[in-house]
Structure formats: C-alpha cells, structure tokens
Amino acid sequence: MYTEDGLNEDLGSSVFYHYTDSAGLIGILASESIRMTHIRYLNDEKEFTYFMEIFNREFQKSYRQLDKERVDKCTEILDVLKNVKNSTQLYIASFCEDGDQLSQWRGYANGSGYSLGFAVKDLIELMGISYDEVMKAKASTDVVAPNDNGIMLRKVIYDPEVVKEKISKLVNLLMELVCNSESSQDEETNFIFEMLSASSICKHPSFKEEKEWRLIAIEDVHEPYRVKLRSGPRGVVPYIEVPLLSMRDQFLLNKIVIGPSQHQQEQKNGIELYMRTNRKQMVNIDVSASPFRG
Template identity: 30%
Template sequence: MYHYTTMAGALGIISSKQIWATHIKYLNDSMEFELAKTVGVEVAESLHKSSNSNVDRKLWSEIANGIRAAGINICVASFSENGDLLSQWRGYASPGGCSLGFDHEFLSSVAAVDSWRFLPCIYEPDEQRELMRDILLEVFEVNTRLVSEGEYNDFNGGDAAARMNQLAGIFKDRSFAEEREWRLLSRPLMNTHDAFKLRPGASTLVPYFEKDLLNAQGAMLLRHVVAAPTPHPDLSCSSLRQLLVKYGYRNEPELGSSNIPFRNW
C-alpha cells in the first residue's frame, strides 16, 4: 500500500513517523463524504416508503436525519495499491517526490491503535447502495429493538450517524477507480486535540490530524520506496537512501525509481 507525497512530505513522515490525515471535507474530490450521505438518504427514504407502519416510517425518517448529521471532523490518509501510477505522481508528487510502501497488515495495526479503520474505497454505485442498505437495515433492527425495550434515543437516528462516520469515508465516485485507494479513516475527532492542526491551503486553511504511523510495538514498518519521475533519478534515490539511513532504515526498505516516462520539468 503506497502513500504518494512530495519530498517535503517524505522527509516529514520518515523523520516524525507520522502522517497528516486530512479532514475529509478538504480533499481533492469536492464530493467527499457527501456522496455517501446522498446514497444513504436515498436508501433510507426508499425503505421509508416501503414501510407498513407509522412507527417504522418514523424510525426511517430519524435514520435519514442521522445520516444528514454525520461527518464531523473525520480525517483520512490515502494509500494506493499501485506504487507507480501516473495520476498519483501528477496529483501528489509533482515536481518530484516518492511513494512510500507499507504492508496491509501494518497499516491495519496502525489504525487499530487509535480505534481508526483501514478500508478499501468503494467506487461502483450498485455496490455502494447494497452496502448502505445492509448497514441501514442493521441500524433499523437495533432501533426497533430499543423502541420495544423503551431505551431508544432518536438523537442522530440512533446509531445512524455513527455508522455513517465509519462508512462514508470510503465511498468515492467511479471516475477515481484507477487509484485503487485504501484509507486510514478516523473516528470523529475533537478539534481541540493537540494533534488536530491547520495548514495553509490554496484558498482556505486545511484541517488535519497528525496520526502516528506506529504499530502496537511502536515501530514504523516501511517496506518499499519509489522515487517519482525526475531528470535526476540517481540523485533522487541517493538522497532518499540517505534519509532512510539517517532514521534507522539501513537494510530496508527496497528503493527504486518510477518506470513511467513522465516529464514535468
């Protein structure tokens, strides 16, 4: 799993053993999170229409409202299954940079340390709707049981907002499918947390969270580094090797250059 970044980003990640997880509403895809909320509301309203009782219809209305309320301070860090992809070099490592490769198991363990999740993005609309329907039916069943037990709280549609926060960060438009993206996905975060910060963007400040890239044993297991297309591939690889050695990576990771004949200089 590869994270594409500039040389400045690589220096920061390797030296600090942290990655900047960006607030989901400030990513390049303008429809991030809103796509899943739209799908969720459509599914909830469809199930509302097919319900046979006023109680069920009320629960589905509250679930739809819970979906609309989801998405407060969710942060993500992105990875691709492909470590040498032209669109990623253009978007995230130009002019010059690298992709940092990690094992799937390592990133899953990194997520678990802080109750985050590491999940693949879903691009196909039919698959998105099917998964959303399954999740919302689970929420509905729980809410129905709580109503019968006199313990139901209609705030955020019972568990609907929380389930959306877990799910919506992995719904993406199918036009991005080439990226084969996986995400470190946060739980809702407090913006008063010491690791919740802001950086200047092109037209706004961009909120982000400094996520430790450490497993339960306190190690960052970097396996592969690919230098971006550059007029000086040998120098690029040499400088990356010096960076890796400086911060303790003497034998690993494997280091190589992009095979894509892309010129951006």
C-alpha cells in the same frame, strides 16, 4: 478496526503505498508518522454528497410504508447524522495497491511526487491487533471492533452495485430502528457511526483506478493526537499525525518510489544521505518506470 472484502491471506505479504509530495515526504521521514487529513479537506469534496444521493433514493423506496410518527423519527435521526457529519473530526490517510501508478503521478506533475510503501501486516498490527487475529475474525464476520486508538483500515468501494447493496442494508437498519419501539439510543448512535464510516469509503466509479484503501481515525477515540495545520491548495488543512512505529519502535516504512522527474538519481542520493546521516532505518528506494514527465 474494520475490514472489507479483499483483506485476505493474499494481502498478508502485500505493500500499500501512500502518495505524497516532497513536503509530505520530509514530514513523514522526520516525524516517522503518517499525516491523516480531516475528511472535509480531502480533494474530492463530493464524496459524502455522492453517498447520500444514493441513500436518499433507496430510502424513498421504503419510507412510504411508514406512518407519520416513524417518518418524523427517520427525519430526526438523519438530521442528527447531518449535524454529526459537520462536527465529527474524521481523519483519513489514503493508500494505493500500486506504487507506480500513472494517474497518481499526474497529481505531482512538478516532479516532486513519491509513493511510500508500508507492509499491510504492519499497518494492521499498528492498530494493536495481529494479522492472524484479523483473518480469524474474518471467517465469521466482516467487522473487527476498533481498538483503543480508534483507527480503522477500510477498502474503498467503487462498484455502484456494491455501494447500493451496502446502502440498502443501512436503509433496512434504519427501518428496523424506527419500527422498533424499544430501540435504544446506543442503537441509533451505532447507526449514525455505520453511516459515517460507510460514507467515507464509497466513491464514484470514475475513481476506481486508484485502488484505494484508507486508514480512518475518529474524533472521540483519538484523544492522544493533536490537530496540526499544513498548507494546502485552498489554504490551511487540519491533520493529525499517527506514529508509524512497531512494538520495537522501528519505523514501519518499507519502501520509497521516486516519481517521474528529470532528477530521480539526485533525489535518491538526497534521501539516502538524509537517512544515513540521521541514523534512520535504510529502506529500498526505487524510481518510477513511468515515462510521464508532467
């Protein structure tokens, strides 16, 4: 699991929220799992392009000092990255620090929006590592090795300067790789993995209001999960389901916020009826305070 600046002791008692529509709510409550969408089917198709545009600008500043052999080596590695990006099965579930955010509700203007709250500690321990272990590792490094199911929790970066700094480090890593005649295939593979994971959390600053965190799962290490399909605006959308159960098989859902609509009380009653008659663990159900009505 990877951590970014911001995952600290203060977040230990925090709740992250996953926004969804009525179909998503029904699916999550029934399966007690989170749906992680294939990265190529996310709403913002330009994320990877945005990241690579900045990377290429920074790379141009460095590659001029290389001879042709090393330039060719850089090109080879970046070509591999492009092919891997197109073929790797990277799945993402998005969370927000705010459970009643106006900009998020605007995406559910038909009155069928919900935010589902999960304790940060539960999301971390879901990945097979205790929150205390993460904090201990954080004291010495920003990286905690992924566990067996390969799921990472990452904070999305919106600050252009921070994105540029992260990319500069990756450019330097690439330079070291191609200038070191003894660099191994494993080191090249690690670079490609770092590029992929970084590109999945760097977004344009216009999205900063989202305050997004992401659960990320990668193909090679999530073999237990079967790919499923759901309906989306552009047709079918591939996703995987990751169980949201504690070590005692308790559903980790902490809270439900019902988005702005004319029928909030009816929706609350319906959810409570479902939870009670299906012997689901009861959770706090609130209604949005936002005046937005679509």
